[in-house]
Amino acid sequence: MKRLALVALAAIVIGILASVWRSEPEPTVPAIELNRTAEGSFTEPLGKSPLFVLVIGSDVREGNPRAGRADSLHVVAIDPESGKGTIVGIPRDSYVPIPGRGSNKINASLFFGGPELVVQTVSQFTGINFHYWALVEFSRFRDLVDRLGGIEVNIPYPMSDSASGAHFGQGPRKLTGAEALAFSRARKTVPGGDFGRSENQGRLLLAALNKFRKDASSPVALAKYLTTFGALVEANVPTSDLIRLAQLGRRLDPGNIRNMVIPAGTGSAGGASIVTVGQPARDVFDRIKDDAIL
């Protein structure tokens, strides 16, 4: 009897212990992942809408670029999200209304009121609000290219232009500052005359973008670009936008940016030859206004 009681007691104790053990929650062991890779990227956009920059080349040989005419005018339109865009050249003789100055050749707007009036004039004519403008004259353009080590350009056709000094065979070629200036100025022997010249200037802008992407991959190389640009190019880019613009530039593929010149005719006004711009040109700007893409 005594033995039976002991066995029963043992069974009860074992049963209690078993039930306690079973009701105890499973200990939680947080998962430890020793081998893993994580990636994350975020760039605060410059805005959701396309970015518009007016690039102005003054005909001043050396000195204050505002003291001359805007002989080179390009609307650079970029969609920051897709990286696509369009460069549209505006011939210097385009005859348009200049705010407060009546109608005149568009290049005169620089002399009348500096880059600010050029921006107003082009904005009025195109319907585009520009975020930034950049202005450079001959000698600073030359220095810019030289200080950055030259620029590789695909020369579209053989050039032999005594007036500008552009003598190049067709094909890719690394240009010095003086050669790049000659390439951008050649007009008389270039197919399309002033239109062809404007297209070549667009080619230079794309070549510059390509060079920037290749060269400015490290922060220190980028610093060289930003410092050189700041020293030689007059622009209204605030310091707070410099790095975001540079980051955008590094992401852009020149192959996704179309280069063109506005469709326009020729005529004369007051005895001077002019470029007549009408609805076809306005249509181009209407089309790039929303997404920068033509």
Next chain:
Amino acid sequence: MAATVVVTLGIAVVPLVLVARPTDKEEATKVRGIRVTTQELATVPDLPKSRRDQLAKDLEIFLDLAYTQAFVPAAATATPSPSTGVARISHLLTSASRKSLNKDPDVFDLGPNLTVSSGQLTYRGIVTTHKNNPVEAILEIELDARATLTDEDREVAGVKQTGTLVLKMAGDGWRLRAFDLELDTKALPSPSPRAAR
């Protein structure tokens, strides 16, 4: 018989002691936390070296704070700290980058129970300035660190983070404005008695 037992125990225990306990010298030279070093810093426009050095020092302090708080949670505060690296450094982010990191927090998180014990963060970068004052900075960083299990000394993983940080100067200091980062954690091989020696 007794001598045999003592010798056997001795042979068994000595290697265990060698594996488990670093020497006094190792203990003394071990660096805890993350050390930040400036490799190269340029300014736009170019500023005198003394000013660049000052800016580099400020950036080192910011990076030290951010990375220690993100990856060394015990060092964050005396009060209970948030559980994720991103939450612990959220006060050092701009609101836009905070939103983005909250969606994709892994680049600043080692996961549960892992803590960086020691590491080296090096960076090269640019600071844009206006009237001598910093405006933004773009930094290429490389973190090379070791991680332990929380509350343990044994280093179990190597941690590497590489990529770009963009910082913005706010009224009271730098804030992380944008990033492009990759974080790799790899298990370290378990030390063998021979390796420990």
